[in-house]
Amino acid sequence: MKRIFLRMLLATLSMGVAGLETTRAADPATNSTLEVSVTPEATFAKVSGNTQKFREDVGIRDGWTGGIEDATLHDDISKDITLDGEGRFILDDHDYKLQLQITKKDVGFVRGGFTEYREYYDNTGGFFRPFTPSSFKLNDDLGMDVGNMFFEAGLTLPNLPKVTVGYEHQFRDGDKSLLEWGGVTQGTDTRKIYPSSKDVHEYTDILKLSAEYDISKVHLRDDFRYEHFSMNDTRADTSVDLNTSSSQTITVHENNDHDAFYNTFRMDSHVNDKVYWSLGYLYSTLSGNGDMQVVTPPPVGPFGNNWAASAINVDLDSHVVNLNSMFGPFKGLSFYAGLQAEKTDTHGFTDALLTQGVSPSTTNLIHSANDTKSLSETFGMRYTKIPYTTLYAEGQWQEEQIDLDEEETQDGASSLALGNDATVFRRDYRVGFNTAPLPRVTLAGSYRHYVANNDYDYERDTVPGYPGFITAQDFTTDEAMGKLTLRPCSRFSVAFTYQLVSTDTRTSSEAVPLLAPGGSLESGNYDANIYSVSATITPMSRWYLTGYFSLQDTRTVAFANHDPSVQTYRGDVYTIMGTTGYALDNKTDLTLEYSYSRSDNFSDNSSAGLPLGLDFQRHALLAGVSRKISKNVIARLRYGFYEYNEPSSGGSNNYTAHLASASCTVRF
Amino acid sequence: MKETSNSMSQDKPQGRFLRAKALTGLIGGVATAIIAISCATVDRVVLAPPMIPGAKYVGMDTCAACHEKEVKNFKLTQHARIQIPGEGPRVEGEGCESCHGPGSLHVDSGGDRKLIVNPRKSPEACFQCHLDKNAEFSLQFHHPVKEGRMSCTSCHDPHGEDILKPKEMQVGRVNQDCAQCHREQARPHVFEHEAMREGCTSCHNVHGSINSKMLTERDNNLCLKCHAQIAMPKTAGQVFIGTFDHTPFLQQGTCFSAGCHTAVHGSDINSHLRY
Incomplete structure (x- = not known):
């Protein structure tokens, strides 16, 4: 399907380009400004530890990947006609993009494209320290391809209605992790920590038609859209008994199709x-x-x-x-x-x-x-x-x-x-x-x-x-935000923000004989204090530095009638980021990016339930050098270091990764 | 079935300190060496994104020469209400250029798209004001905006009207933005989950979170903050939902992840959203 669409897209656009080339050939006065750039690249990532977690966090796979990182095309074919394109093609990472557009001023446009990327998922479940082993992984490498293909054509003739027709095919295909975890039994204890996944096959076909027109000062627009959605998903929930080394799996198969029609009509006017x-x-x-x-x-x-x-x-x-x-x-x-x-x-x-x-x-x-x-x-x-x-x-x-x-x-x-x-x-x-x-x-x-x-x-x-059972529920949220930005000189700016959020949930319920008297209670309370500081310094024209710090201090309390398995949720997170760019000489640039995030909210509640909260540290460092080799060639080298430690998962999510990448942009 | 070790991370503080010290020394040394050896005259300017080297602010009236419709509609946008009025250097960069960067080079070149900031291509322009979102997109679980696979405009319309108005196919229906991609979750079900009426953000921090599936809370608090009832004193330590004692189930896991109420977005067969 994808291949056929791409062929059709390229063929259609090629015909368009061929037609435009004919126009250009017939018009010797045309001053073409064809600009093409291609950036081939190769990347190698070496990961030790939880490879799937690395893929999920960073969005790329380990090992060798490579292809065309970026390709652009712009051609002012004539005074009124432009051709634009961009692409990306990274093998083994399912990262593809191709978009082309031909526009003729006051006539119309044709555009089409295809994008796809892979969402990776960690295949680890929960963690329960008293069990041996205390966490489990699925054997599958989880990943889901997400993308779309589209084709649009529009007429933009002056003084006539602007009309656009289009077709889009969206898809999600692959395996993703779920939070629907299966039970693990050891001794007399059972905890739901066994990981599960979902096999996803979903697509949507969309037909679009829109028209807009101005009558006097009134702008009229109508958008019609037809969607056909189809899903064929299967999820599996496995439970294991470590006492008997047995397991059982509940599977849920879901097929669903729907057809949807939408039509929006709107009119608006700036009267004066x-x-x-x-x-x-x-x-x-x-x-x-x-x-x-x-x-x-x-x-x-x-x-x-x-x-x-x-x-x-x-x-x-x-x-x-x-x-x-x-x-x-x-x-x-x-x-x-x-x-x-x-x-x-x-x-x-x-x-x-x-x-x-x-x-x-x-x-x-x-x-x-x-x-x-x-x-x-x-x-x-x-x-x-x-x-x-x-x-x-x-x-x-x-x-x-x-x-x-x-x-x-x-x-x-x-x-x-x-x-x-x-x-x-x-x-x-x-x-x-x-x-x-x-x-x-x-x-x-x-x-x-x-x-x-x-x-x-x-x-x-x-x-x-x-x-x-619930007879009433009230949500009350108060939010206050303040921001101060200072630019004491042209080379330095700093911004401070503070945000306070508080949400109370009040729930009323009927009486249950012998169990609940009925009435109203504050069932939930969420508080957040968010502090952020951002600064940009340009010590000299060849060097800039940016820094960023954020503390998100959140807390959620729910009514649990003193059940020790439920504890206050704390989501405190610190984030630090910094970037710098330096022009070493007229041809060489150096860049360095660093980010760090940390949360320390772990509570080992094994005696009453499951461990709660998250304790992690994450470092990411990316250093790069780019060198302009000639007027039309720029070469780049990058090195990345990633480290993730999560003691609250018993170390099963930890990873350390090194990444090396080389790319070269060539302009024609 | 694959098992993982139950050993806790054994990083010693001393080791971490030494590594940090070595890293700091290395970075400092490299920086010093770079500055020392780069004595060549550099006539280029490098600026932190989203600024544009060599460009100056031109003001919205200049933008209106080509982008008449956008400038005319700007007063209807959410961003208009924070635009500081006035003239002179104190307010330079307000309006269009607060997001698109200084426009003089773009204007002088006759509209070269490489000489103006396009927030659709990079979120840096949005992060200048929305600082907290920068941090959230850097957490483990996030929409892939920084990776360039989505942009802020995938969900937000910065040129959209501040007042209720149909935008393309989205006429103010709740969850409609999320449903553009997450149709399986947002589709109507035979049995709905009432939380969806308040929107996806009731349970998800949609920019990024430390919790899987971008949940606002990863434990039973997420559900119990709404599903609660006053208890009789004699039931202290037990959580009854309606007439059913959930205490032993809460010990085993979270409502939605313990294999019970798994159909959190709605179910076609069970009123208690079990499948």
Whole structure:
């Protein structure tokens, strides 16, 4: 598929170029400025330790890789026609890119391309020190190719509608790690630390058509889009018993396809310098179907069922309308206001066979319906009359109503009937300023207050317990940010920022006889203090230095009723980065980059549960030298050193890596 | 099945100190040698990205000569509200050039794209203001922005309007930006997870995190901060969710990674998001 597409793309663009060449040949006055550059490169990375972790962190594989790091093409074929291209082709790293575009001014363009890169995944699971061994790895090298192919053509004729048609094929193909870990049993203890993976085959075909046109001062635009999404994924969850050296694997196969149509129509106008308005409407519809199989080795039980869902259908219809306006500035004051209404209906249906405990299977019919209506309003203002100062304030309000119905029958008898009317009221307020009180000094500050109130009214709920249990949930977030930038001289600048974030979650629930009295409690609290400093120094015209430091100090507390297996989450992270560039002479440049990050939040909670938090240090050093060998040739050498230590994984994630790379840019 | 060692990292502090000392000495020595031997006259200027050697600020009016639409719409963008008004050197670099760098060489060359900063190609321009995002993209688990496989504009529209307005196909629907790539997670399910109503960022730190899958928390706190109920005193030490005692399961692992509630983005067959 990819190969065929690439051939078609190259053939089409070649025809375009050939046509343009004919035009150029017929026009001797044409002054062509063809610029081509190609950068071949070879890289060798030697890794000791966890190779997969290195690949996941750095995004390249160990061993030899090489190819074309970068290729560019620009040709002003004639006064009105340009050809642009860029490419990248790194073998063994699945890192490819090819994009070409031909543009003729006031006529149109043709462009196409292909990109692909590989996302690597570590194949290590969790860590539990009392076990021997205390962590496990999958035998597979995990990696998933992500990319797209696209082709677009557009007409940009003056005084006529601008029209663009396009096709895109997106894909994700390979194996990725999961956090769905299997159990490991040793003695009488079981911990879920065994790694698992997912075999992913997903693609999306997209057809696009858009048209835009100006009538008087009104700009009209319509975008149509059709998407066909297809997935065929399999995940495996293996559990092992170290006492008996046995293992079992639950596999989940999921197939799903959906077709979706979207159409957006928008119109907007700058009526004059002080009045602007816009109007938009989106209609989208999605129809999906699929099947699913959960295969559990015997003995199956209440949480290890065999499922065979032969028909899964989900449909969605959505309408969104919005209207916006902006006025001003009037004596430095500008206002804007917006209104958006949305109605989205989702219907889901599943016809499944379920084997619980022992055969025979039961037939389950599941149906859900979700009808969401929302209305959002925005109002904001900006004031710029204070010298060198901008003040702004904005408020957003959203009222949402969600009618949810879920029903399930098992062999004809009702096993679930849930009817829930939810109302959501969200408010989001921001105020802030940006000012330059003195030459070379800028100061900014902002404050945000966000509240979301969710109320759940259960019309019916035949199954006690979740999910029909929470009656209300409130999220309150406060954020404050300050930033100071100083430029005491042209060769030095420094910026400081501080950000405070606090989110409280309050949950109300019904009473459960003998277990819970019902009522409201603060179920979660998240606090973050983020400090950042950045500086740039240019001691001399041939030398620059940049430095960066950040401390992210985060903490999350959840209500766990004093269960010792749940502890406060701490996510303190220090990051230091520095770069320098130095012109050794008129032909030679030296660069050095260093980054360091560290977290020390590990808590060995083995006696009560699993270890929590992360203790790691990560160093990355990249040194490079480039030399202009001739007017059109630049050679580069790079050396990289990477070290990662994670005592909280028992050392199983540690790695040390050396990387050497040589490349050469040739311009024609 | 492949097993790994359970030995903890045995790096001794003395060894680390000596290595750091040797590295510092090496870097210092190389730097001194480079400065000492580079006596040649250099008439080039090197500047930290995203600055452009030799370029000066020209102001938005100059940009408007070619980029009329962008300049006209700038007042509608999120970035407009932080633009400092005024004239003179105190506010040079405001507006277009705060992200695209000084534009004089670009203007003088008739629009050479190599002589202007394109934040789509490199995030350095965005990091000048969004300092914390620079750190997050450097953590172990991050979207590949610094690697050049994505850009800030893959998810954010810096020229987008500050007010609610349809942008291409995205008319303000929650999670729509993430769904451009993560369709499997964002697709509608027979049983939804209500957390998706608040958005993907309820659970994911989308720029980067020290936690796998860019989770905001890697343990049970992620779920329990919402899924909670007041407990009777006699149940202290036990976590009941509804009527079900989850205590022994929480000991074994995290709600979503212990093989129980694995369908965290929604399920087509189970109302408790088990598959």
